[in-house]
Amino acid sequence: MNEDRKYIPALTGALFIAILPHALSLPVWITAWCVLMWGYLLASLRFGWPRPGRITRLLLSIAGIAGILVTYNTRLGPEAYVGLLAVMAALKPFESSTHRDRMITAFIAYFIIISKLLEAETLAITLYMFFSVLVTTAALVRINDPYGLWRKNLKKAGTILAQAAPVMLLMFVLFPRLETSLIGMRNTGEASTGFSDRLSPGSISKLAENNEIAFRAEFEGPLPPPNQRYWRGIVFTDFDGKTWRRLKTTPELEKPAYGQKPVNCTISLEPHRNKWLFALDLPVKAPSSRYRLDRDFTVRSKRPVTRKRRYEITSYTQYKAFAGGWGVEKALRLPENTNPRTRDLGKKLAQEAEGTGKIIEAGLDYLKDNDFAYTMEPPLLGKNPADEFLFESRRGFCEHFASAFACLMRAAGVPARVVGGYLGGEINPFAEYLIIRQSDAHAWVEVWDQEKGWVRVDPTLAAAPDRLEQGIEAAFPGGNRGGGFAGRYLEPFTSFAGSIKMGWDAVSLRWEEFFYAYSREHQKALLKKIGLYWKSWKGPLAALGLGLGLATAIIILYGFFQFRIPASEKKDPVKKQYEKFCKKLESSGVARRPNMGPKEFSEYAAARLPSKREQIAAITDIYIRLRYRDEKNPGTVRQLRTMVRNFKPSGAART
Amino acid sequence: MNEEFEEVVRQISRVVLGKEQQVRLALTCLFAGGHLLIEDLPGIGKTTLAKVLAKCLGLEFQRVQFTSDMLPGDILGVSIFDQNTGLFNFHQGPIFTQVLLADEINRATPKTQSALLEAMEEGQVTFEGKTRILENPFFVIATQNPLEYAGTFPLPESQLDRFLMRIEIGYPGRSAEKRILQGEGSQHALEKTAACMNDTRVCEIQENVEKVRTSDTFIDYIQKIIYFTRTSEHFHVGLSPRAGLAISQAARAWAYLQGRDYALPEDLQQVLPSVVGHRLRSGHDRTEIPRKQLMEIFSRISVPL
Structure with missing residues (x-):
């Protein structure tokens, strides 16, 4: 106790x-x-x-x-x-x-x-x-x-x-860096976070409440201006009148987009358990062989992102994206019996305006002129969401705007699709990088223009131009979301806490940079630099084993010299014989504790090996005589030796 | 064990019930020629043990109950002016005896304590320029309450060192306590105790203890222990060479009581906690180390083969 x-x-x-x-x-x-x-x-x-x-x-x-x-x-x-x-x-x-x-x-x-x-x-x-x-x-x-x-x-x-x-x-x-997760049993059953492969009214506004970090983006050079901070993730082409879906198969892009002003960006993506990656609109090519760039200009990982990923990606902020006209036809499909009023409006726009550019403008004007409101709390929509949104409720979040606008464009004969991703991000003042949160999720529209290729149109901005500057806050009437009485008085504290948070975020990003950057390639390069080169992971492993073995050997050698028994003691025959005796007993299950005196050990051993009681006692007696009574008789030593040699404590000890 | 000592132990155990190990340790201390400190709670039987020890060994016995107003003269003696002769006559104090029971030594003031302790160390008393040799054998059996008790002057380490051993008695076991409550081991039993020895025999034994052999291996073991106390973080300061000698002396006495003329590591292990317990302080808070913990610490030192 x-x-x-x-x-x-x-x-x-x-x-x-x-x-x-x-x-x-x-x-x-x-x-x-x-x-x-x-x-x-x-x-x-x-x-x-x-x-x-x-x-x-x-x-x-x-x-x-x-x-x-x-x-x-x-x-x-x-x-x-x-x-x-x-x-x-x-x-x-x-x-x-x-x-x-x-x-x-x-x-x-x-x-x-x-x-x-x-x-x-x-x-x-x-x-x-x-x-x-x-x-x-x-x-x-x-x-x-x-x-x-x-x-x-x-x-x-x-x-x-x-x-x-x-x-x-x-x-x-x-230690060999494995390209896959070290433990293969990492659970994939857990719900994914962030976007899903379908977009229906309400799916992004749900995300907007989530303050978790989606990814961080560091730029080589200055940050792009706010109106270019569109983070492309998923392209939704398939539309059934209500829900937008990703196309099941998208071939790999063959010819990169033509563009200007490349921006290099390193993204640290938090695991979201899906395959898509985010990149500044519009990515030029896949970051490495682990990823691929599809014809809808989205980057995909070959494996679901189940742990943090860090990748460098180059994007054009000004581009002409044709992809050989891939997907244009699919971007015109509109189910016959849905959203009739939108289809009528589309046809009307197509008759009145000439050319794709004019149609888009007219569509945006419709959103601007008819008192549309950007809000986090839109009314629920029924069977024909585009109709209900455009003509009745007129209140919605970005997915309402994007999906209704894309629907309208298709009705007007302009190929259009919805792009899901993030818009904006928070600048970390300590290290000049962007933190993009789930609440920055956004959806916008891409329309096809014969001359310009796929063009980004953000219908949300038509109704809520503040969305660019204020981010998601624009959807909350009265501005500040956490506002009100408490918010105003707590501001000094929240801003202090905020700057601590930002500082910590910056430090951990630097750490991750160091930690994750040391990948298999880096390992190879480093080892090569110090003159070691291996083709497979076995090499570093062998080196590691050798290094650890060497370290162990040094420790053992140190211990050996530190604690070694002096030569004078080694030569002691009495000690040697007694040790032999102890060893024999130990191998039959009677170990001597180091603090046991000879007599105590003799009784201890005899109690466990009753059949050998006499022999044990006799050997102990001689040992004690030689050791503690200082009997200096060579004959007695010989006697001890013989007795120890003949001592055979076979059989298991009674414990 | 030697039959002679067996008889002594038996005699004493009739009075102090169920405490054979402590009795043996006390005897060991006296035969090693050292003074004994018994420390425990009031009512455990400290005084009884001291009394019965003296009686059983057939030694002259004096008891001094220490109090806070005691003066050195109350122990050593005083010179009183004799009107008939016109001279100062020295009246011997209780210290001129063979066994002095200094009861509750830590209740006296340091001045009185040190008068006694000096006498213990020197074996003589110097009073008014005249040195008087004390009896031989001369033992002090001091008892004290644990230091936490009110109204005590704790003995400093340097004076604790004068005691060869310090033992604790501890509560009696269940059956022993029952016998005590039934009236066994009473004052009557103490009075009935017969002397088994006398002072010459005690001196003889003390001389024989000196002759008990300590082999190199045994000395190695002592050295190992001393060295351990000096280097381990468990102790505030390590053992002094005098403490080393005390270990050796006590172990030899124990060996002699076992009827051997050579000391074994087992002898040392038996006496060790009692010999060093009052000489060591915890390295963490400088308090005393409980006996059980002390034994656990020392059990890590291996016996040289």
Whole structure:
């Protein structure tokens, strides 16, 4: 009981710190379970409450596993494993009576820390992980040195980690970079975030409430002006009268667009579990062989984006995009029996105006002149959304404008499609890059002009020109979204917090730059620079093994010279014989603890090997005579040698 | 174990029930020629143990109850003017005895404490320019309450060092306590205790203890322990050479009590916590280290083969 006090708080603390970053992603009951178990455990230390016995622990484990099975059901992905780990980690400290149990508990904590790293690799998580490893290592130190001061345990753990740092760097540099995720079982069942492959009224306004970061964009050179910050993602061509869909198959682009003013941009994309990538309108070519640029000028990844991606991409801000006229025909399809009023208006526009440019202008004018309102809270639309929006409600979000306008253009005989992506972004004042959030999601229209190719038209701007400057805020009447009384008075604080947030964001982006930039190619290049070149990943792995082996050898050699037995002691025949005797006993299961005196060990061994009692006693007796009575008789030494040689403690010891 | 000591232990255990290990340690201390400090809560049997030890060994016995208003003269003695002879006559204090029980030593003021402790170290008393040799054997068995108790003057480390060993008695076990409550081990039993030895025999034993052999390996073990206390972060300061000698002496006495003329690591392990417990302070907060923890720390030192 008293002993537990020395270990349990340390171990529980380490587990708690390790599991804390998981707390948000784990089901609530698991978090509650952990808090409950550990709370009870610590309280039982404090107040001497009874601890669950073996059977109760077993029942609790079964309950925990059952809970996991019920919660995760068939989705036995990494989340379920982490959940299981957490459930068991909550119970493990109850069972820490032996040194082995305590060691296992510490290793569970390490395991939990690593499992978080599989999920997220942000700077914050990494820093936290170092802290967590420090605490767990200190707990590990404490297990082995229970009377030390916690502060000193921490210090020692810090020293150990500092000593491990060179090995860590070596591993970072040499460990083979895998192009795919290290753990193949990464869950893909989780819901994707951001855009989906269909666009219907309401799908973007839902996104607008989401303040999560979609991606960050750094520019080589100055930022493009606000009216060019269109981030192209998905092109919706298929229209059934209500919903816009991506075309199922899009061939790869053969001839890049013709354009001017290339802008180089590095994008750090947050995982969204879909395949599309975002690029400033209009991308020139795919960033690498892992991606491809399609004929609708969207960039696609060959694998779903399940972890952070960083890619460099070049775009033209002024361009002529023809793609060989691909997709023009499809961009005219309009289902016969839907949106009749829009179709009539389209036909009317086509009769009145001449040429594509004039038709577009007339369409935009219609939006400008008829009191359309840009709002986050549009009324629900029924079967013919374009009709209802254009002629009745006249209130909508960007997807309403884009889809109704594209529909109108098709009715007027102008090929049109809807493009989904983001518009604008927030400038980070510390490092001059853009942060694009889900709330910056936007939809606009592309129309086909014989001479100019696909031309971007943003009908939302016709009704809400503020959208460019103010971003999404323009959709909220009265300006400031978080405004009102509190907002005004809290402003100094929110702006201070905001600048801290921006500063932190800038730092973590730099870190990611360093961390992710070290890809397989970089590794190869670096190794080549120091004169090492391998064709496959086996090379670096071999180098790593060699490096670690060398480090281990150095440590062993150091230990050997530091702790080696002096030659004078080695020559001691009495010692040698007694050691032999101890070794023989050890191999039959009776190990001498280092603090055992010869007599104590003799009794200890005899109790376990009763059949050898006399022999053990005799050998011990001679050893004691030689060693402690200072009998200097060579004959006695010989006698000891013979006895030890003839001593054969076969058979398993009674424990 | 030697039959002679076995009998002594048996005798004492009839009065102090269920505390054989402490009795053995106390005997070890006295045969090693050292002074003994018994520290425990009031009512545990400190005084009884001291009394029965003296009686059983057949030694002359004096008891001084230390109080805060005591003066050195109350222990050492005073010179009183004799009107008949016109001279100052020295009246010996209680220190002129073979076993002095200094009860609750930490209740006296430091001045009185140091008078006693000087006598313990020197084996003599210097009073008004005249040196008087104390009896041989001369033992001080001091008892004290744990330091946290009110109205105490804790002994400084330098004076604690004068005691070869410090033992704690601890609560009696369940069955021993039952026997105590049934009236066994009472004052009556103490009075019935017969002397098993006398002062000459005690001196003889002390001489024999000196002859107990300590081999190189054994000395290595002591050195290892001392070195460990000096380098480990568990201790505020390490053991002094005098403490090393004390370990050796106590271990030899223990070995002799076991009927051996050579010391084994086991002997050392038995006496170690009692010999070093009052000489070491925790490296973290300079408090005393609990016995159990001390044993755990020392159990990490391997016995040289």
